[in-house]
Amino acid sequence: MSARPANPHLASEIISATAAIVEERGPEGVTMREVARRIGYSPTSIYLHFANKDELLDQTVNRAYEWFADEIESRQTGTSAVERIRQGAHAYLAWGLANPGMYRLMFEWGYLGDISPDAIFARRRSWRRNRQIVELGIEQGVFDRSLDSAVATDVMWVAMHGLTSLAISGRMYGNPNMVAADEVDRRAHALADALADGWLADWTATSPL
Amino acid sequence: MSARPANPHLASEIISATAAIVEERGPEGVTMREVARRIGYSPTSIYLHFANKDELLDQTVNRAYEWFADEIESRQTGTSAVERIRQGAHAYLAWGLANPGMYRLMFEWGYLGDISPDAIFARRRSWRRNRQIVELGIEQGVFDRSLDSAVATDVMWVAMHGLTSLAISGRMYGNPNMVAADEVDRRAHALADALADGWLADWTATSPL
DNA sequence: CGTCATTGTAAACGGTGTTAAGTTTCGGAA
DNA sequence: TTCCGAAACTTAACACCGTTTACAATGACG
CATH class of the missing domain: 1.10.357.10 (Tetracycline Repressor, domain 2)
Structure with a gap:
């Protein structure tokens, strides 16, 4: 199973961070790097939970x-x-x-x-x-x-x-x-x-x- | 005045090319490089006629x-x-x-x-x-x-x-x-x-x- | 005939989404 | 207790983006 315990709420936190950016800067202000900055992870980690930016925005x-x-x-x-x-x-x-x-x-x-x-x-x-x-x-x-x-x-x-x-x-x-x-x-x-x-x-x- | 005769219709052609891209690929499909490709000039030349992409879209x-x-x-x-x-x-x-x-x-x-x-x-x-x-x-x-x-x-x-x-x-x-x-x-x-x-x-x- | 403003370009900067490769971490089997 | 392997995570890179800087070519005019 999971060899390294991951944050179980990370996907949800990513969506919350995305939603916050959408309100602060509009949909065009959402970047994978800015989302990563807010959750304290590298941009690549987002791709462990979402296939790409479109899917992230879709779930948001x-x-x-x-x-x-x-x-x-x-x-x-x-x-x-x-x-x-x-x-x-x-x-x-x-x-x-x-x-x-x-x-x-x-x-x-x-x-x-x-x-x-x-x-x-x-x-x-x-x-x-x-x-x-x-x-x-x-x-x-x-x-x-x-x-x-x-x-x-x-x-x-x-x-x-x-x-x-x-x-x-x-x-x-x-x-x-x-x-x-x-x-x-x-x-x-x-x-x-x-x-x-x-x-x-x-x-x-x-x-x- | 103008030392080198420029294409007098270039600004208009840039707008036309932009409008074509807007219809073919949507507003998000407009890039300065693609507009330049279509008019047969380098991307930099667009800036001789429009301050930036926003102004180009605005006039379009x-x-x-x-x-x-x-x-x-x-x-x-x-x-x-x-x-x-x-x-x-x-x-x-x-x-x-x-x-x-x-x-x-x-x-x-x-x-x-x-x-x-x-x-x-x-x-x-x-x-x-x-x-x-x-x-x-x-x-x-x-x-x-x-x-x-x-x-x-x-x-x-x-x-x-x-x-x-x-x-x-x-x-x-x-x-x-x-x-x-x-x-x-x-x-x-x-x-x-x-x-x-x-x-x-x-x-x-x-x-x- | 040279001056020089105008037209145009190539190269670069910091940004973007995304991927490939590598490192760290730890549950669980031996 | 050791150590294997899978999962979590990161670094570095790719091609693209808008834009700027520096430079080259052109040709009308004094």
């Missing part, structure tokens, strides 16, 4: 997906579908604004073929829960029965991703040199409310059951 | 913004605001799907502080034209007079960016290894229609003037 992102999904879920405390949709929208945006580096790594990094099945599965977790909320609204009679819950879920997702992506990148309300971060936050959250208002107005059942 | 992106804006404008042939909004949505998505590498460079690349004022100005061109279309709809009496045209414009932009970004990245309908490209196109365009339907339903004036 998969852990973040679970954190992201759990965080949003924990904020959806309301009992009605309407409440949960609004809470989900603000939680999604808030997480992205608080973790911009990780958000970019999760949703805007790498080539199409580089996404692992695990990551795709993790990403779909939130989608399925959102769809359940839409269907809850249909059951509760607040959304029209003709509403396609899959399309409605996609509508919510693309709008929230677009808002978060543009707000993070500085391409929507200007970069930090021009507009203060809290001003961007305020305007982005106001737009999240406008989006939620639009969905609810659009999907509301004209005649309650 | 600025040229693309104009192309992008012109392309969308040329597709908005309808006379009514309703027509133009739907045409604009499909044109936006189609351009992104046809030029995914450039789209990523334009909207998802680099740090917040790296965006030049020129690029910000170019990006706002489309936004202002979209707002004019919304206001045209208000004047035409098809949109409610209480509609905030700035908010409505942001709503359209974030939704179309989110849809395009996710469709390009393979994170929405699966990557090319799983789902054929034309299937992604079809579903994305269907969602663009759903988005347009939602906006129009939401903004329609309840009592026409």
Whole structure:
């Protein structure tokens, strides 16, 4: 078996160090040498736990997906579908604004073929829960029965991703040199409310059951 | 003046070569050495025309913004605001799907502080034209007079960016290894229609003037 | 006809991901 | 108790990257 006792948590520590760099310097700031420096090992040691940098980033992102999904879920405390949709929208945006580096790594990094099945599965977790909320609204009679819950879920997702992506990148309300971060936050959250208002107005059942 | 006659179009050729690489290999595939190889000069020569790689990418992106804006404008042939909004949505998505590498460079690349004022100005061109279309709809009496045209414009932009970004990245309908490209196109365009339907339903004036 | 700014290059620097080869360490069999 | 071998870990190197420095070639102009 193992002739030399290794640190059993080393793989986990490597991922934590990587996640820290992603937030401090962005996805482009991650280098194998910097990760090694932080964990106190040589760069080559990382390759004992991860095949290459892509796999390291992949596992880092998969852990973040679970954190992201759990965080949003924990904020959806309301009992009605309407409440949960609004809470989900603000939680999604808030997480992205608080973790911009990780958000970019999760949703805007790498080539199409580089996404692992695990990551795709993790990403779909939130989608399925959102769809359940839409269907809850249909059951509760607040959304029209003709509403396609899959399309409605996609509508919510693309709008929230677009808002978060543009707000993070500085391409929507200007970069930090021009507009203060809290001003961007305020305007982005106001737009999240406008989006939620639009969905609810659009999907509301004209005649309650 | 110039003692040695230089190629007067070299700067433009450098940008063209860069744009070609962006589409073939993505923004991460651009290297000064590869650009130099394609134009038949040494890497050092690029620095006679651009201060560094960031400035080269910046000018490449600025040229693309104009192309992008012109392309969308040329597709908005309808006379009514309703027509133009739907045409604009499909044109936006189609351009992104046809030029995914450039789209990523334009909207998802680099740090917040790296965006030049020129690029910000170019990006706002489309936004202002979209707002004019919304206001045209208000004047035409098809949109409610209480509609905030700035908010409505942001709503359209974030939704179309989110849809395009996710469709390009393979994170929405699966990557090319799983789902054929034309299937992604079809579903994305269907969602663009759903988005347009939602906006129009939401903004329609309840009592026409 | 020589001056000299302009155009262009080769070579190098410190950085990157990754690999090949070597060293250290220790559980467990003899 | 010794010592073998496998696992853990490192050093040195490779080819690549963006960028800079030093240098050579060119040709318009005084």
